[in-house]
Amino acid sequence: MPIDLELLHSKLEDLKNKYQNLTYLDTDPICFPKQYKDPLDIEVVSLIACLYAYGNVKSIQGFLKPIFATLGPSPYQTLKESGNSFHSFLKDLNVYRFQTKKDNQVFFQTLARVVGETKQKSPLMESLFLGPNGEFKDTVSFQKFQSFWEEELKKTTGKKPLSYGLQFLIGKSTSKSPKKRLSLFLRWMVRTSYPDFGIYKKIKPNQIPFPLDVHIQKLIQILGITNRKSFGSKEAYLIKDFFLKIKPDDPLLYDFYLTRVGIIEKCKAEYQKRVCENCYLKEVCLVVPRGIEPRLQG
Ligand code: SF4
Structure with a gap:
Protein backbone atom coordinates (compact mmCIF):
# COMPACT_ATOMS: atom_id res chain seq x y z
CA MET A 1 0.00 0.00 0.00
CA PRO A 29 24.19 12.14 23.41
CA ILE A 30 23.65 15.63 21.97
CA CYS A 31 23.18 16.68 25.62
CA PHE A 32 27.01 16.76 25.88
CA PRO A 33 27.83 19.38 23.22
CA LYS A 34 24.73 21.32 24.28
CA GLN A 35 26.60 22.27 27.45
CA TYR A 36 29.05 24.48 25.52
CA LYS A 37 28.80 27.83 23.75
CA ASP A 38 32.07 28.04 21.82
CA PRO A 39 31.77 26.32 18.39
CA LEU A 40 35.26 24.83 18.86
CA ASP A 41 34.15 23.08 22.05
CA ILE A 42 30.87 22.03 20.46
CA GLU A 43 32.64 20.49 17.47
CA VAL A 44 35.25 18.58 19.48
CA VAL A 45 32.73 17.36 22.07
CA SER A 46 30.31 16.35 19.30
CA LEU A 47 32.93 14.21 17.59
CA ILE A 48 33.79 12.44 20.84
CA ALA A 49 30.13 11.96 21.81
CA CYS A 50 29.15 10.63 18.37
CA LEU A 51 32.04 8.19 18.05
CA TYR A 52 31.21 6.65 21.42
CA ALA A 53 27.45 6.76 20.77
CA TYR A 54 26.96 3.04 20.49
CA GLY A 55 25.37 0.85 23.14
CA ASN A 56 22.52 1.95 25.36
CA VAL A 57 21.99 5.51 26.53
CA LYS A 58 22.93 4.65 30.11
CA SER A 59 26.30 3.14 29.23
CA ILE A 60 27.13 5.95 26.77
CA GLN A 61 26.38 8.54 29.43
CA GLY A 62 28.20 6.58 32.13
CA PHE A 63 31.36 6.61 30.03
CA LEU A 64 31.15 10.15 28.64
CA LYS A 65 30.03 12.12 31.69
CA PRO A 66 33.30 11.76 33.64
CA ILE A 67 35.28 12.44 30.45
CA PHE A 68 33.66 15.82 29.85
CA ALA A 69 33.72 16.66 33.55
CA THR A 70 37.50 16.10 33.54
CA LEU A 71 38.13 17.96 30.29
CA GLY A 72 36.86 21.09 32.02
CA PRO A 73 34.98 24.16 30.81
CA SER A 74 36.76 24.12 27.43
CA PRO A 75 37.58 20.60 26.18
CA TYR A 76 39.02 22.20 23.02
CA GLN A 77 41.58 24.21 25.06
CA THR A 78 42.40 21.25 27.30
CA LEU A 79 43.14 19.08 24.27
CA LYS A 80 45.02 21.84 22.45
CA GLU A 81 47.25 22.67 25.41
CA SER A 82 47.80 18.99 26.35
CA GLY A 83 49.14 20.05 29.75
CA ASN A 84 49.35 18.21 33.05
CA SER A 85 45.59 17.98 33.49
CA PHE A 86 45.31 16.28 30.09
CA HIS A 87 48.00 13.75 31.02
CA SER A 88 46.26 12.81 34.25
CA PHE A 89 42.99 12.60 32.26
CA LEU A 90 44.67 10.05 29.95
CA LYS A 91 45.83 7.96 32.91
CA ASP A 92 42.34 7.83 34.40
CA LEU A 93 40.51 6.81 31.20
CA ASN A 94 38.40 3.67 31.41
CA VAL A 95 37.53 0.89 29.00
CA TYR A 96 34.34 1.28 26.98
CA ARG A 97 32.77 -1.81 25.43
CA PHE A 98 35.00 -2.55 22.38
CA GLN A 99 37.66 0.01 23.32
CA THR A 100 40.38 -0.94 25.80
CA LYS A 101 41.87 1.68 28.09
CA LYS A 102 44.85 1.82 25.71
CA ASP A 103 42.55 2.37 22.70
CA ASN A 104 40.90 5.28 24.47
CA GLN A 105 44.26 6.75 25.40
CA VAL A 106 45.43 6.49 21.79
CA PHE A 107 42.25 8.10 20.51
CA PHE A 108 42.44 11.09 22.89
CA GLN A 109 46.18 11.53 22.31
CA THR A 110 45.52 11.57 18.58
CA LEU A 111 42.62 13.98 18.88
CA ALA A 112 44.72 16.30 21.06
CA ARG A 113 47.57 16.25 18.54
CA VAL A 114 45.26 16.92 15.58
CA VAL A 115 43.50 19.76 17.43
CA GLY A 116 46.88 21.21 18.44
CA GLU A 117 48.24 21.04 14.88
CA THR A 118 45.13 22.42 13.16
CA LYS A 119 45.77 26.00 12.17
CA GLN A 120 42.28 27.04 11.12
CA LYS A 121 39.68 28.17 13.60
CA SER A 122 36.10 26.95 13.62
CA PRO A 123 35.11 24.77 11.92
CA LEU A 124 38.05 22.52 12.61
CA MET A 125 37.07 19.41 10.69
CA GLU A 126 34.60 20.23 7.92
CA SER A 127 37.41 20.33 5.35
CA LEU A 128 38.27 16.70 6.19
CA PHE A 129 35.02 15.69 4.46
CA LEU A 130 35.49 17.87 1.39
CA GLY A 131 37.09 17.24 -2.00
CA PRO A 132 39.73 19.47 -3.65
CA ASN A 133 37.10 21.94 -4.86
CA GLY A 134 35.32 22.04 -1.52
CA GLU A 135 32.66 19.57 -2.60
CA PHE A 136 30.89 16.98 -0.44
CA LYS A 137 30.51 13.69 -2.30
CA ASP A 138 28.45 11.06 -0.52
CA THR A 139 30.45 8.02 0.57
CA VAL A 140 33.72 9.41 -0.81
CA SER A 141 33.59 12.20 1.75
CA PHE A 142 33.01 9.77 4.62
CA GLN A 143 35.91 7.64 3.38
CA LYS A 144 38.13 10.71 3.25
CA PHE A 145 37.29 11.63 6.84
CA GLN A 146 37.79 8.07 8.10
CA SER A 147 41.06 7.60 6.17
CA PHE A 148 42.39 10.78 7.74
CA TRP A 149 41.69 9.46 11.24
CA GLU A 150 42.99 5.98 10.42
CA GLU A 151 46.30 7.52 9.41
CA GLU A 152 46.45 9.84 12.42
CA LEU A 153 45.69 6.98 14.83
CA LYS A 154 48.44 4.93 13.21
CA LYS A 155 50.86 7.82 13.67
CA THR A 156 50.15 7.64 17.40
CA THR A 157 50.51 3.87 17.76
CA GLY A 158 53.21 3.36 15.16
CA LYS A 159 51.44 0.04 14.54
CA LYS A 160 49.52 -1.40 11.63
CA PRO A 161 46.79 -2.44 11.46
CA LEU A 162 44.71 -0.62 14.08
CA SER A 163 43.33 -2.58 17.03
CA TYR A 164 39.74 -3.76 16.72
CA GLY A 165 38.58 -1.12 19.22
CA LEU A 166 40.22 1.78 17.40
CA GLN A 167 39.06 0.56 14.02
CA PHE A 168 35.52 0.21 15.33
CA LEU A 169 35.64 3.66 16.89
CA ILE A 170 36.43 5.50 13.67
CA GLY A 171 34.82 2.91 11.37
CA LYS A 172 36.46 1.33 8.34
CA SER A 173 36.81 3.74 5.43
CA THR A 174 36.21 0.88 2.98
CA SER A 175 33.17 -0.55 4.76
CA LYS A 176 29.69 -0.31 3.24
CA SER A 177 28.05 0.05 6.66
CA PRO A 178 25.50 2.88 7.14
CA LYS A 179 28.14 4.93 9.03
CA LYS A 180 25.49 5.94 11.50
CA ARG A 181 27.75 7.66 14.03
CA LEU A 182 29.43 9.88 11.43
CA SER A 183 26.08 10.70 9.81
CA LEU A 184 24.85 11.73 13.25
CA PHE A 185 27.95 13.90 13.73
CA LEU A 186 27.27 15.61 10.41
CA ARG A 187 23.60 16.07 11.29
CA TRP A 188 24.63 17.91 14.46
CA MET A 189 27.24 20.00 12.62
CA VAL A 190 25.25 20.83 9.49
CA ARG A 191 21.55 21.21 10.35
CA THR A 192 20.73 24.65 11.64
CA SER A 193 17.48 24.05 13.51
CA TYR A 194 16.79 22.37 16.85
CA PRO A 195 18.47 20.39 18.27
CA ASP A 196 21.48 20.74 15.94
CA PHE A 197 24.26 23.35 15.71
CA GLY A 198 24.73 24.42 12.07
CA ILE A 199 28.48 24.96 12.41
CA TYR A 200 29.41 23.53 9.00
CA LYS A 201 28.34 25.75 6.13
CA LYS A 202 29.74 24.02 3.04
CA ILE A 203 27.90 20.73 3.52
CA LYS A 204 24.15 21.04 3.05
CA PRO A 205 21.49 19.35 5.21
CA ASN A 206 20.05 17.54 2.17
CA GLN A 207 23.41 15.86 1.45
CA ILE A 208 23.72 13.87 4.66
S1 SF4 B 1 5.20 2.38 19.54
FE1 SF4 B 1 6.30 1.60 17.75
S2 SF4 B 1 5.16 -0.21 17.15
FE2 SF4 B 1 3.81 0.98 18.48
S3 SF4 B 1 2.64 2.32 17.13
FE3 SF4 B 1 4.44 3.48 17.75
S4 SF4 B 1 5.90 3.10 16.14
FE4 SF4 B 1 4.35 1.51 15.95
Whole structure:
Protein backbone atom coordinates (compact mmCIF):
# COMPACT_ATOMS: atom_id res chain seq x y z
CA MET A 1 0.00 0.00 0.00
CA PRO A 2 1.46 3.41 -0.93
CA ILE A 3 2.39 5.63 2.00
CA ASP A 4 0.07 8.53 2.73
CA LEU A 5 2.81 11.17 2.80
CA GLU A 6 0.49 13.90 4.02
CA LEU A 7 -0.66 11.81 7.00
CA LEU A 8 2.88 10.69 7.80
CA HIS A 9 4.06 14.30 7.62
CA SER A 10 1.38 15.44 10.02
CA LYS A 11 2.19 12.66 12.51
CA LEU A 12 5.88 13.50 12.32
CA GLU A 13 5.01 17.12 13.07
CA ASP A 14 3.02 15.96 16.12
CA LEU A 15 6.05 13.99 17.27
CA LYS A 16 8.28 17.01 16.72
CA ASN A 17 5.97 19.29 18.68
CA LYS A 18 6.06 16.90 21.60
CA TYR A 19 9.81 16.31 21.73
CA GLN A 20 11.02 19.77 20.68
CA ASN A 21 11.58 20.48 24.30
CA LEU A 22 14.82 20.87 26.23
CA THR A 23 13.74 18.37 28.87
CA TYR A 24 14.15 15.55 26.33
CA LEU A 25 17.75 16.39 25.45
CA ASP A 26 19.10 14.36 28.35
CA THR A 27 17.98 11.21 26.57
CA ASP A 28 20.38 11.84 23.69
CA PRO A 29 24.19 12.14 23.41
CA ILE A 30 23.65 15.63 21.97
CA CYS A 31 23.18 16.68 25.62
CA PHE A 32 27.01 16.76 25.88
CA PRO A 33 27.83 19.38 23.22
CA LYS A 34 24.73 21.32 24.28
CA GLN A 35 26.60 22.27 27.45
CA TYR A 36 29.05 24.48 25.52
CA LYS A 37 28.80 27.83 23.75
CA ASP A 38 32.07 28.04 21.82
CA PRO A 39 31.77 26.32 18.39
CA LEU A 40 35.26 24.83 18.86
CA ASP A 41 34.15 23.08 22.05
CA ILE A 42 30.87 22.03 20.46
CA GLU A 43 32.64 20.49 17.47
CA VAL A 44 35.25 18.58 19.48
CA VAL A 45 32.73 17.36 22.07
CA SER A 46 30.31 16.35 19.30
CA LEU A 47 32.93 14.21 17.59
CA ILE A 48 33.79 12.44 20.84
CA ALA A 49 30.13 11.96 21.81
CA CYS A 50 29.15 10.63 18.37
CA LEU A 51 32.04 8.19 18.05
CA TYR A 52 31.21 6.65 21.42
CA ALA A 53 27.45 6.76 20.77
CA TYR A 54 26.96 3.04 20.49
CA GLY A 55 25.37 0.85 23.14
CA ASN A 56 22.52 1.95 25.36
CA VAL A 57 21.99 5.51 26.53
CA LYS A 58 22.93 4.65 30.11
CA SER A 59 26.30 3.14 29.23
CA ILE A 60 27.13 5.95 26.77
CA GLN A 61 26.38 8.54 29.43
CA GLY A 62 28.20 6.58 32.13
CA PHE A 63 31.36 6.61 30.03
CA LEU A 64 31.15 10.15 28.64
CA LYS A 65 30.03 12.12 31.69
CA PRO A 66 33.30 11.76 33.64
CA ILE A 67 35.28 12.44 30.45
CA PHE A 68 33.66 15.82 29.85
CA ALA A 69 33.72 16.66 33.55
CA THR A 70 37.50 16.10 33.54
CA LEU A 71 38.13 17.96 30.29
CA GLY A 72 36.86 21.09 32.02
CA PRO A 73 34.98 24.16 30.81
CA SER A 74 36.76 24.12 27.43
CA PRO A 75 37.58 20.60 26.18
CA TYR A 76 39.02 22.20 23.02
CA GLN A 77 41.58 24.21 25.06
CA THR A 78 42.40 21.25 27.30
CA LEU A 79 43.14 19.08 24.27
CA LYS A 80 45.02 21.84 22.45
CA GLU A 81 47.25 22.67 25.41
CA SER A 82 47.80 18.99 26.35
CA GLY A 83 49.14 20.05 29.75
CA ASN A 84 49.35 18.21 33.05
CA SER A 85 45.59 17.98 33.49
CA PHE A 86 45.31 16.28 30.09
CA HIS A 87 48.00 13.75 31.02
CA SER A 88 46.26 12.81 34.25
CA PHE A 89 42.99 12.60 32.26
CA LEU A 90 44.67 10.05 29.95
CA LYS A 91 45.83 7.96 32.91
CA ASP A 92 42.34 7.83 34.40
CA LEU A 93 40.51 6.81 31.20
CA ASN A 94 38.40 3.67 31.41
CA VAL A 95 37.53 0.89 29.00
CA TYR A 96 34.34 1.28 26.98
CA ARG A 97 32.77 -1.81 25.43
CA PHE A 98 35.00 -2.55 22.38
CA GLN A 99 37.66 0.01 23.32
CA THR A 100 40.38 -0.94 25.80
CA LYS A 101 41.87 1.68 28.09
CA LYS A 102 44.85 1.82 25.71
CA ASP A 103 42.55 2.37 22.70
CA ASN A 104 40.90 5.28 24.47
CA GLN A 105 44.26 6.75 25.40
CA VAL A 106 45.43 6.49 21.79
CA PHE A 107 42.25 8.10 20.51
CA PHE A 108 42.44 11.09 22.89
CA GLN A 109 46.18 11.53 22.31
CA THR A 110 45.52 11.57 18.58
CA LEU A 111 42.62 13.98 18.88
CA ALA A 112 44.72 16.30 21.06
CA ARG A 113 47.57 16.25 18.54
CA VAL A 114 45.26 16.92 15.58
CA VAL A 115 43.50 19.76 17.43
CA GLY A 116 46.88 21.21 18.44
CA GLU A 117 48.24 21.04 14.88
CA THR A 118 45.13 22.42 13.16
CA LYS A 119 45.77 26.00 12.17
CA GLN A 120 42.28 27.04 11.12
CA LYS A 121 39.68 28.17 13.60
CA SER A 122 36.10 26.95 13.62
CA PRO A 123 35.11 24.77 11.92
CA LEU A 124 38.05 22.52 12.61
CA MET A 125 37.07 19.41 10.69
CA GLU A 126 34.60 20.23 7.92
CA SER A 127 37.41 20.33 5.35
CA LEU A 128 38.27 16.70 6.19
CA PHE A 129 35.02 15.69 4.46
CA LEU A 130 35.49 17.87 1.39
CA GLY A 131 37.09 17.24 -2.00
CA PRO A 132 39.73 19.47 -3.65
CA ASN A 133 37.10 21.94 -4.86
CA GLY A 134 35.32 22.04 -1.52
CA GLU A 135 32.66 19.57 -2.60
CA PHE A 136 30.89 16.98 -0.44
CA LYS A 137 30.51 13.69 -2.30
CA ASP A 138 28.45 11.06 -0.52
CA THR A 139 30.45 8.02 0.57
CA VAL A 140 33.72 9.41 -0.81
CA SER A 141 33.59 12.20 1.75
CA PHE A 142 33.01 9.77 4.62
CA GLN A 143 35.91 7.64 3.38
CA LYS A 144 38.13 10.71 3.25
CA PHE A 145 37.29 11.63 6.84
CA GLN A 146 37.79 8.07 8.10
CA SER A 147 41.06 7.60 6.17
CA PHE A 148 42.39 10.78 7.74
CA TRP A 149 41.69 9.46 11.24
CA GLU A 150 42.99 5.98 10.42
CA GLU A 151 46.30 7.52 9.41
CA GLU A 152 46.45 9.84 12.42
CA LEU A 153 45.69 6.98 14.83
CA LYS A 154 48.44 4.93 13.21
CA LYS A 155 50.86 7.82 13.67
CA THR A 156 50.15 7.64 17.40
CA THR A 157 50.51 3.87 17.76
CA GLY A 158 53.21 3.36 15.16
CA LYS A 159 51.44 0.04 14.54
CA LYS A 160 49.52 -1.40 11.63
CA PRO A 161 46.79 -2.44 11.46
CA LEU A 162 44.71 -0.62 14.08
CA SER A 163 43.33 -2.58 17.03
CA TYR A 164 39.74 -3.76 16.72
CA GLY A 165 38.58 -1.12 19.22
CA LEU A 166 40.22 1.78 17.40
CA GLN A 167 39.06 0.56 14.02
CA PHE A 168 35.52 0.21 15.33
CA LEU A 169 35.64 3.66 16.89
CA ILE A 170 36.43 5.50 13.67
CA GLY A 171 34.82 2.91 11.37
CA LYS A 172 36.46 1.33 8.34
CA SER A 173 36.81 3.74 5.43
CA THR A 174 36.21 0.88 2.98
CA SER A 175 33.17 -0.55 4.76
CA LYS A 176 29.69 -0.31 3.24
CA SER A 177 28.05 0.05 6.66
CA PRO A 178 25.50 2.88 7.14
CA LYS A 179 28.14 4.93 9.03
CA LYS A 180 25.49 5.94 11.50
CA ARG A 181 27.75 7.66 14.03
CA LEU A 182 29.43 9.88 11.43
CA SER A 183 26.08 10.70 9.81
CA LEU A 184 24.85 11.73 13.25
CA PHE A 185 27.95 13.90 13.73
CA LEU A 186 27.27 15.61 10.41
CA ARG A 187 23.60 16.07 11.29
CA TRP A 188 24.63 17.91 14.46
CA MET A 189 27.24 20.00 12.62
CA VAL A 190 25.25 20.83 9.49
CA ARG A 191 21.55 21.21 10.35
CA THR A 192 20.73 24.65 11.64
CA SER A 193 17.48 24.05 13.51
CA TYR A 194 16.79 22.37 16.85
CA PRO A 195 18.47 20.39 18.27
CA ASP A 196 21.48 20.74 15.94
CA PHE A 197 24.26 23.35 15.71
CA GLY A 198 24.73 24.42 12.07
CA ILE A 199 28.48 24.96 12.41
CA TYR A 200 29.41 23.53 9.00
CA LYS A 201 28.34 25.75 6.13
CA LYS A 202 29.74 24.02 3.04
CA ILE A 203 27.90 20.73 3.52
CA LYS A 204 24.15 21.04 3.05
CA PRO A 205 21.49 19.35 5.21
CA ASN A 206 20.05 17.54 2.17
CA GLN A 207 23.41 15.86 1.45
CA ILE A 208 23.72 13.87 4.66
CA PRO A 209 22.65 10.21 4.75
CA PHE A 210 20.04 9.25 7.33
CA PRO A 211 21.70 8.05 10.56
CA LEU A 212 20.45 4.47 10.63
CA ASP A 213 20.71 2.97 14.09
CA VAL A 214 19.05 -0.36 14.82
CA HIS A 215 15.82 1.14 16.09
CA ILE A 216 15.46 3.58 13.19
CA GLN A 217 15.97 0.63 10.83
CA LYS A 218 13.05 -1.19 12.43
CA LEU A 219 10.94 1.93 12.64
CA ILE A 220 11.23 2.77 8.96
CA GLN A 221 10.26 -0.81 8.15
CA ILE A 222 7.10 -0.68 10.26
CA LEU A 223 6.21 2.71 8.81
CA GLY A 224 6.35 1.10 5.36
CA ILE A 225 9.19 3.36 4.18
CA THR A 226 11.30 0.40 3.12
CA ASN A 227 11.00 -3.37 2.97
CA ARG A 228 14.74 -3.89 2.87
CA LYS A 229 16.08 -6.33 5.43
CA SER A 230 19.70 -5.23 5.51
CA PHE A 231 20.99 -1.72 5.89
CA GLY A 232 24.20 -0.28 4.50
CA SER A 233 25.38 3.08 3.22
CA LYS A 234 23.18 2.72 0.11
CA GLU A 235 20.05 2.39 2.29
CA ALA A 236 21.12 5.38 4.42
CA TYR A 237 20.95 7.50 1.23
CA LEU A 238 17.69 5.87 0.07
CA ILE A 239 16.02 6.70 3.38
CA LYS A 240 17.33 10.25 3.17
CA ASP A 241 15.85 10.42 -0.36
CA PHE A 242 12.49 9.28 1.01
CA PHE A 243 12.45 12.09 3.57
CA LEU A 244 13.42 14.58 0.84
CA LYS A 245 9.84 14.09 -0.43
CA ILE A 246 8.57 15.45 2.88
CA LYS A 247 11.30 18.01 3.59
CA PRO A 248 13.29 18.81 0.43
CA ASP A 249 15.78 21.08 2.19
CA ASP A 250 16.01 19.24 5.47
CA PRO A 251 15.40 15.49 5.20
CA LEU A 252 16.97 14.72 8.58
CA LEU A 253 14.58 17.02 10.43
CA TYR A 254 12.67 14.16 12.04
CA ASP A 255 15.63 11.95 12.97
CA PHE A 256 15.91 13.23 16.56
CA TYR A 257 12.14 12.91 17.09
CA LEU A 258 11.89 9.43 15.58
CA THR A 259 14.66 8.16 17.84
CA ARG A 260 12.65 9.35 20.90
CA VAL A 261 9.97 6.77 19.99
CA GLY A 262 12.43 3.99 20.82
CA ILE A 263 14.34 5.68 23.65
CA ILE A 264 11.47 7.31 25.56
CA GLU A 265 8.32 5.56 24.42
CA LYS A 266 10.04 2.14 24.44
CA CYS A 267 8.79 1.16 21.00
CA LYS A 268 9.88 -2.41 20.24
CA ALA A 269 8.71 -2.23 16.61
CA GLU A 270 5.93 -4.67 17.46
CA TYR A 271 2.42 -4.13 18.76
CA GLN A 272 2.33 -3.55 22.52
CA LYS A 273 -1.10 -2.26 23.46
CA ARG A 274 0.00 0.04 26.28
CA VAL A 275 2.83 1.64 24.28
CA CYS A 276 1.22 1.76 20.85
CA GLU A 277 -2.11 3.23 21.94
CA ASN A 278 -0.27 6.31 23.15
CA CYS A 279 2.08 6.59 20.17
CA TYR A 280 1.84 9.56 17.81
CA LEU A 281 2.75 7.26 14.91
CA LYS A 282 -0.07 4.81 15.62
CA GLU A 283 -2.13 5.80 12.60
CA VAL A 284 0.75 5.28 10.17
CA CYS A 285 2.36 2.24 11.78
CA LEU A 286 1.83 -1.08 10.01
CA VAL A 287 2.04 -3.28 13.13
CA VAL A 288 -0.96 -1.65 14.78
CA PRO A 289 -4.23 -3.51 14.23
CA ARG A 290 -6.65 -1.15 12.49
CA GLY A 291 -9.71 0.02 14.40
CA ILE A 292 -7.73 1.30 17.42
CA GLU A 293 -9.00 4.61 18.74
CA PRO A 294 -6.96 7.66 17.75
CA ARG A 295 -4.44 8.90 20.31
CA LEU A 296 -6.04 10.70 23.23
CA GLN A 297 -4.95 14.31 23.20
CA GLY A 298 -3.82 16.27 26.26
S1 SF4 B 1 2.64 2.32 17.13
FE1 SF4 B 1 3.81 0.98 18.48
S2 SF4 B 1 5.16 -0.21 17.15
FE2 SF4 B 1 4.35 1.51 15.95
S3 SF4 B 1 5.90 3.10 16.14
FE3 SF4 B 1 4.44 3.48 17.75
S4 SF4 B 1 5.20 2.38 19.54
FE4 SF4 B 1 6.30 1.60 17.75
